[in-house]
Amino acid sequence: MxxxxxxxxxxxxxxxxxxxxxxxxxxxxxxxxxxxxxxxELLDLMQGGQFTKETNETGKVVIVTGANTGIGKETAREIARRGGTVYMACRNIKKCEEAREEIVLETQNKYVYCRQCDLASQESIRHFVAAFKREQEHLHVLINNAGVMRCPRSLTSDGIELQLGVNHMGHFLLTNLLLDLLKKSAPSRIVNVSSLAHTRGEINTGDLNSDKSYDEGKAYSQSKLANVLFTRELAKRLEGTKVTANALHPGVVDTEIIRHMAFFNNFFAGLFVKPLFWPFVKTPRNGAQTTLYVALDPELEKVTGQYFSDCKLKEMSPAATDTQTAKWLWAVSEKWTRPTMIKVH
Structure with a gap:
C-alpha cells in the first residue's frame, strides 16, 4: 500500500x-x-526468489557443468565468491578459460579451474571424471547445469538424440561416475537443473531416441522430465548415504540456450517481440538463485528427491512421480551409458 x-x-x-x-x-x-x-517493481518481482543467506564454502569442492555462460557461469561466480573450489566443466575450453579469468579476477579466488567435458560425448565425460579424480579426493556438490534446448535433430557421438543425450544421459553418466566421491564427501549434494517444461513432458517408451519422429519441443520437454525422474530415483537409491539429489526450475532466463529458437532470433522478434517478453525474463544472475539455494542452503542438507523454483519447494508434475517410468528410464540409461564399465586411466 x-x-x-x-x-x-x-x-x-x-x-x-x-x-x-x-x-x-x-x-x-x-x-x-x-x-x-x-x-x-514488476521487473523486480519477475526476477524471482533470491538466495541472500551468506555461507562460507571454503574447503568445499564443487563441479558446475556448462559454467562458461549463463546460469552456470553465475553459479560458479557466486560459489567462488564464497570461497569454494570450483571446477567449471565445459565443452568449449576457450570460452571456459575466458569466464574463469573473469571470475578469478572478480572474486580473488584462485581455486577456480577449467576442465573440458563435452556432455555429448561419453568418452569426454569419462576422461573428465578420471582427470578430476586424479586431482581431487572429495566432491561436495555436483551441479548438473548444462543443457541444450529445442535444437534441430542431431545425435551425440554415441548416437543419442542430442537433447536427451546432453540434458539427461550425459549427466546420468557423469553423476554415476562421481557417486563414490560424493559418498566419501558426505554430506554432499547433487543438483539437477530441470525446467517447468517437464510438466509438458512425456517419456516416449516406444521411441525414446526420437528415431521414428522428432519434435524439438517434445524432445526438450522429455529431457527435462527425465531430469526430474532421474532425481527422484537417484534420491531413493542414495537413502542413508547423506548424499541428496534435488531438481529445480531456474525460471525463464535470458541465456544462450535459446539460440536454436528461430522465433526469437529473427528480425521481427528482435524488434517487436523481445521487448514485450523482456520484463518477464530473468537475468542469468537471478536465474542462478534457486541453484545456489538448493546447492548451499544449510537448511536443505537432509532434503532430497524434491523440486524447487524461486527458492521455494514446488509441486512437480504427476508424470514426474511415476515410479515405474523412473525405474524404466534408469534401466535404459544404464544400458546406453554403461556407467560401471570401461574405466579411463
Missing part, C-alpha cells in the same frame, strides 16, 4: 507500507513516475 506521495516536476518519493521509501525520476510528474515505479 502507498502511504504518501511527494513530487516535484522531475522527481518523486513514495513511502510504502513497511516504511519502504522509493525515489524515481519522472518526465511529466506523478503519473509517469508512478508508472515507472510500477514497471520496475
Amino acid at each position: 502507498i502511504e504518501n506521495i511527494d513530487n516535484s516536476a522531475n522527481s518523486g518519493l513514495l513511502t510504502l507500507t513497511g516504511n519502504r521509501t522509493v525515489f524515481w525520476l519522472s518526465l511529466t510528474g506523478t503519473t509517469t513516475g508512478l508508472a515507472f515505479f510500477v514497471k520496475w
